[in-house]
Amino acid sequence: MSAAIPVPRDCWYAPAASSEVGRELVPVRAAGLPVVLYRTESGAVVALEDRCAHRAYPLSAGELIGDTVRCGLCGFVYGPDGQCISVPTQPHVPYGARVASYPVQEADGLVWVWLGEPGRAGLHRIPDLPWLDDDGWSTVSGEEDVLASFLLLHENFADVTQVPFVAPDIAPSVLGSTPPPLEVVVSETSVSLHRDFPPAPLPEWQAEIVGCPPDAPYRTEQSGFFPSPAVWVDHWDAQAADGTWIRLRFTHLVTPIDESSSRLLWAVSRDFALGNRAVDQYLGGIFTDYYERVIDAMEIAQEVLEIDGPGPEVNVNADAVGLKVREIVDALLTAEGA
């Protein structure tokens, strides 16, 4: 029995941060495809199929010369459009000597790549994540290859029932005792959740950073968004008794590497204690540890699926979000004819 969930390709994925792509060849895998990223001399990002058209060899193991890439094995040279422009052994380029060139966009400090039917790229949107690249926010982040499918990761982010169990130490104090109603809003391609928590003390780590008394009551609004299989975003906005807000954005960029593994780029952005290096370090430590726990849990779940196959699963009403995520992914795959 196979646990593999096909990967949707008609989606903009963000396999790398803009800062990671420069005048060097950067190999990434996304949606089951090998991709090499680089910048041209004028600064535009290029995404090519990372496999020479001549023999099995990654272009990323070759050399970036000007705006072109030369294969490190056979010397075929490719332009940014994927067309082979010269081969070392003959004057003419053989017909069909080209690699795929994928549509690329940069937004909010991220490189977004489209691996589906190129003509349809313009019909799909890139989610807005302005806090990742805005002076009004400070961000700590990390990247990890996860041996679990993109869908397991999304179902985890969508599953509000897990938070008090996986991370009782960083969850808001009211989550375990008196969870407020869960508002779920769906559309054809998206799902969001929303909860308003009554005034309660902030989690210890947050009170420490804000510098408020540990028992100072904050009213918290939590929202979670699934705009596409590439992203899950959580907002945690807390308001003090005096009306001031402190906001957190948790961005999870999920790029399926293949059917059973994913690249997770997580970012925790805050609109308080801006530019404070000590706070960056403190938060970086807390959330590296948190995401390691999440990743461990997801890898265990993937292992169960791979060994024993998908089994019957019991759902509860609070699973409405995760089930809608599955429905959206299924619809995407159906529309792709997958």
Next chain:
Amino acid sequence: MTETETRLREFESDLVVESYEVVAEDVVAVTLVHPQGEALPAWTPGAHIDLILTPEITRQYSLCGSPADAHRFTVGILNAPNSRGGSRHVHEAVSTGSVIRIRGPRNHFPLVASPRYVFIAGGIGVTPMLPMIAEAEAARAEWTLLYGGRSEASMAFIDQLRAYGDRVTLLPGNDVALMSAALDDRIGTPRPDTLVYTCGPEGLLGAVEARCASWPTGSLHLERFAAKATEGAVDTEFEVELARTGITITVPADRSIFDAVQDHGISVLGSCHEGVCGTCETVILGVDGEVDHRDSVLNDEEKASNESMMICVSRCRSGRLTLDL
């Protein structure tokens, strides 16, 4: 740990009419935007939204603009002579600047990737075909559109369709013999590499359905405007097990499953309450008895599979159902 109450709903928003344009005799194209310019939910070709026109009148209209436009929903609305009030309301009471509440989008008519499409539209049924054609073009698929209507003056969007040249065939005049011959020509012989999409009046859909009976399973995709007539249906009481919630409820003869579930305080999605919009589609986990599918969304195969049902109209003839609620 105490209970978490889950309240499920579709996206809803008050939108402003940015433009209201007469695009054919009795047809208007209405474009809606968010009053603060916020982005609207993404959708794909074949999707529709509800316009909540008055507390009593909610109607479904296909989106006919571009899915790439994050800020606009455009719908084409026919002022049907036999309108039940929805389209008449739009034609009489809506103008630029009006505020209309919308719900959705949702899609029960999705465009599946294929190298070749045959699109067949009757009258206002052309609206979902416009973004489908744009997507087929973008994906460099081969396609044709057969578009029938009362008269050229009554057929919306023909100017933009004419730009596609001979891939578009217009059949004005409501000529049944001509349409029948054109259908024989387009879909008389099954082609495994082709998907057929059709939307329009019941007569046209029936004619397309009949010709596609011999096509491979899954070739035909159709969308109905209005509920199929259910004749001689008898409503009886039955039981429904709600698996997620962990309770069993009785659905009285005079209540729908949808109503009975809501009566028990369980949040379910629904919109049209006549088996047309597909919002309340619910997974069937078990059947002891016979499901009485009465909707206009599922095709015969889907109904026979008993994998899901529209709980606003469909029932159980006897015994008990287990639903994923």
